[in-house]
Amino acid sequence: SYELTQPPSVSVSPGQTARITCSGDALPKKYAYWHQQKSGQAPVLVIYEDSKRPSGIPERFSGSTSGTMATLTISGAQMEDEADYYCHSTDSSDKVLLGGGTKLTVL
């Protein structure tokens, strides 16, 4: 069965580039999406269809894919970007796949 795998944690200093990966066999055929969840809040979509940014999401957030891996890049990470990040995609029958989440620490 398809799964999406993320690293449990990523840590960067303010102003550095943070990269969060998501790997899975579904990704070459299906779009990747990224959601940000700050502590105590509902998730918010930050990237859709691999690399598109919803309105209101800062330009420092970008997405890319290559083969079985999708990457969320935060260029010049800020303290306010500290959150859990989840990737999602779908399998061949359109069931939703969710990654386990990555805790981004900016310190």
Next chain:
Amino acid sequence: VQLVESGGGLVEPGGSLRLSCAASGFTFSNAWMNWVRQAPGKGLEWVGRIKSKGDGGTTDYAAPVKARFTISRDDSKNTFYLQMNSLKTEDTAVYYCTTLLHWGQGTLVTVSS
């Protein structure tokens, strides 16, 4: 876009609960709607989805809830539902309704005796 969940609360193991999600700000009848839950201190877990009627209106569920949970929709009310039966303590979570582009604020379901 606004998604507002309701119906959460405390229920005993083996009990039932129905969650509702009222949607506005988009063409609800065309949307595929999902429930995603988050147990305390854990990650997001997809619960299930209902397609738009135009795409067949079919449902799919995650293995842990299949045969216990049922998703339905009422396009005339811009609302969709999660009927949860035979609840277990491990179903305790915040339940979010989501189009996966937009999210509600969630409603807490606690299963405990």
